[in-house]
Amino acid sequence: MMLSSSNLSRRRLLKQTFAFSASAMLGRSVMGQADALVPVAPGEHLLMIGDWGAKETKGQEAVASGMKKFLDEQKIKPGAMFLLGDNFYGSMKGGVKSERWKVQFSEMYPRSHFDxxxxxxxxNHDYGDDPKRSLEAQLGYAKENPGTRWTMPSKRYAFDYPTVNPLMRVVAVDSNWRDMKPEEIAEQNQWLEDELKRARSTPWVVVMGHHPLYSNGQHGDSEALIDAWGPLFEEHRVDFYFCGHDHDLQHMEFEGLKTSFVLSGGGGARVRELRKVRSGHYAKSVYGFTHLHVTAESFSVQHVDANRNRLHAFSKTLDGVVTIV
Ligand SMILES: [Fe+2]
Structure with missing residues (x-):
């Protein structure tokens, strides 16, 4: 593969910075008593889970409980939560009135902690398990319940976060190509390109969808998504792609690619064995969640298991340098 000079210097940077560097991670970590005295760093804190809404809720309860304790211990009030799909496995009897909204959303992630x-x-389970009813419920819930925290204005949407002095542009995509007509896929790809082409007004640009482009998990890579979205991510310097689908936690960097690929699919559904983990990638089959800490200068990501052990963490600076903590 031909490498441009910027790619070459990026390769060099990646090599240099993949060394361990605890000092670069905002001076704080999840666990450890000494950290209790460190004031909470400024910036925005967010949480992220995927594949959380299984019918059997034991895993979901463990992760939700872990998140609540984590927020208490860290004295963090999250500014947003990203829910990466497979939100409700199985039947959505009752639609927007289903009991599952209370049991698996509003009470599972109470406003006391997730305000x-x-x-x-x-x-794919939101599409396939209870066709139509689940989709209609998820797309219509906020209209029926003004004031809810649930936010899904359409199958794809984009927003600035936070609304005042935004730090990131988030483009939420529908990756369920198996359930979409070719015209819908083409239309969305054009929309994604147009969104990414917009003049960059935030330090960070993030795309989130359910299916991974790359994965060391059971489902593996999606050649179709790599072909369609990979070049757009490169051309428009997408900093992060967040997804779920595989039931594990992953972080993937590829030499020469600008995007960091983060998979957070340990939110509740039964975890699954990994495939062969590619060298240099982080992957673990485990229940857990992902904490994001964002400032105008750095974007930090940490995977935390249901028992609040920090499993993997890294930070990225605006020049694209990734430092594993
Ligand atoms: Fe899935």
Whole structure:
């Protein structure tokens, strides 16, 4: 593959910075008593989970409980939650009135800890398990329940976060190509390109969807998404792609690619074995969630398991340098 000079210098940077560097991670970590005295760093804190809405709720309860304790211990009030699809497995009897909204959303993630908008995208189970009813419920819930934190204005949407002095542009996509007509896929790809082409007004640009482009998990890579979205991410310097679908936690960097690929699919559904993990990638089959800490200069990501052990963390600076903590 031909490498441009900027790619070459990026390769060099990646090599240099993939070394361990605890000092670069905002001076704080999740666990450890000494950290209790460190004031909470300024910036925005967000949480992210995927594949959380299984019918059997044991895993979901464990992760939700872990998140609540994590927020208490860290004295963090999240500004938003990203819900990465497979939000409701199985039947959605009752639609917007289903008991599952209370049991698996509003009471599972109570406002006492999650007093923020919850931005959701659709997963394959949201499409396939209870066709139409689940989709209609998820797309219509906020209209029926003004004031809800649940946010899914359409199958794809984009927003600035936070609304005042935004730090990131978030483009939420519908990756359920198996359930979409070719025209819908083409139309969305054009929309995504137009969204990414807009003059960059935020330090960070993030795309989130349910299916991974790359994954070391059971489902593996999606060649179709790599072909369609990969070049757009490169051309428009997408900083992060967040997704779920595989039931594990992953972080993937590829030499020469600008985007960091983060998979957070341990939100509740039964975890699954990994495939062979590619060298240099982080992947673990485990229940857990992802914490994001964003400032105008750096974007930090940490995968945390249901028992609040920090499993993997890294930060990225605006020049694209990634430092594993
Ligand atoms: Fe899925």
């Amino acid at each position: 923020c908008r919850c931005y959701a995208v659709l997963g």
